[in-house]
Amino acid sequence: MSTYVKPYDRRSRPRRVASNTCLVIAVFLLLLPLLWGIGTALKPEADAFDNKLSSFAYATEFGNFVTAWNYGPFGRFLVNGLIVAAGGTALTVSTSLLAGYGFARLHFRGREKLFFFYVATLVVPQQVLVVPMFFMMRDFGWINSYQGLIIPWAFSAFGVFLMRQFFRSIPLELEDAAKVDGAGHLMTFWRVMVPMVVPAIGVLGLFTFIAYWNSFLWPLILVNSRSLATVPLGLQFFETQQGYQWNLLMAGGTISLLPGLILAVVLQRYLSRGISLSGLGGR
């Protein structure tokens, strides 16, 4: 008879049931605000504050999503948000890949000092930069522009840090083999190293995309035209003199959750590995 018992089998049946019940309740409470928002999105406007569960039974106003899409126009905010988030992600990931490889694998004087300096700037809150950045955007003529929304935040030290950690965890032998075969740095980088850090690209891509997509303060400062508003900014336009149009607002809010959710489901297997490497320096 085996004496080894798996940890999760040791719990008695009632305890397992209790634990699972707690879990179901926790998940329900966690998702309740989101479900409430989606439910309200499907109600007629007059019922937005009706809390009786029965009011959700008749929540079938799928037309709200169409109205929200055209109101604002929310479809436009969504497209703007996607352009900004995709552009910002592409720029951040590509420059971080290059610099991360440089810091991880190329030898040059002052490398560690320069890297330390990069990492130290992680402490700088974005808000310290926004006032001069606003002047800079004015001088560049980038107020109310995509490039003004994208470029200033695409050179974060975080991406460089994450990529360096990943590159350092790849065995040196692999790179040396490529060099023996006569590949130069660029070739080695592109053909050997980049394919090895696809999980890192996934993680950095996800976090960068979400950061751009959810960003509020900077668009609020930079953009004052509806035609360039991103989603969080656009949600503000559902407020009229009579207050918010709650059902439309919730419909817009629901739509705004989708890109993040889709990306998370697609990239979830990279998530914990990426977090453990960035968080713990490769432990």
Add this chain to the structure above:
Amino acid sequence: MSATVVPAATSPAQPLSLSRPRRRKRRDGRTAFFFLLPNAVGFLVFTLTPLVASLVLSLFVWPLTGKSSFVGFGNYVDLFSKDPSFRAAIVNTLYYVAAYVPLNVAVALGVALWLKGYSRSRRILRVIFFVPVLTPLVADAVVWSLILTTRNGLVDSVIHAIFGVQGPEWLSAPQWAMPSIIIVAVWQGFGYNMLLFTAGLHAIPETFYDAARIDGASRWRTFRSVTVPLLSPSLFFGIVLTVITSFQVFDLVYVLTDGGPGTSSTTIVYWLFEKGFNDYAMGYASAIAWVLFLIVIVITAVQMRLQRRWVFYES
């Protein structure tokens, strides 16, 4: 750092580079220059320049248009002597950080311990608990402001149904505005630390737990003497980052309470935004920014100092 993968014999590239010809090393410098260039240029223009510029701006009275004048530390003196809203903003922000960070870490650690393991169901559950992190704070804020609406809101209805009393005015009572913001912030934000701690927990070798079990350690004892020390690098990293980001609280304040009622939920960044982009007092706003920056630096430095006391690094 990369100890997990690089074999001990080839540790930090040093032996390898010795065997390389010297010319090779110099060429790396030029290659490195081109690899770093795209990021470094952007970093110089969009991080370092504004960082220095905001310090310079903070020494001026600098309106959006029109003449600026040098005032030395005048903005800073005004901030602390003539601006009660700013003092309120500092107190509120410290209140927020002091409540938010422990709550975030406790919930994140609790859920991480609860859901650790590799089974499919646990993996899916972790993604579900991570979902709020992915949602835009502004969208969360509008949903929550519906839920927290006085009398007609979900929370008040539940309180009324169970206890038969009227709930507080969550967002419009001075003493409840900040706690409401904190609750929403924890709900939205704990998922990141949860994944961070889960990764840390999975890195703890099972043998430590076996040893504790053989020694007859209680669950609490195991948690205190095995889990916490071995998880301390993750805990430390998570706490440091959470503190830095929580000092920057803005979105929720802007949408949920507008800093009110009065100044009861005005935070440092909210006040920075008001001064800079409503009153267009750009120099003054930069001074607020630098006070924020200095507070963050000091607190991070203190944490780095204290880490020797409780953070346990293997090897």
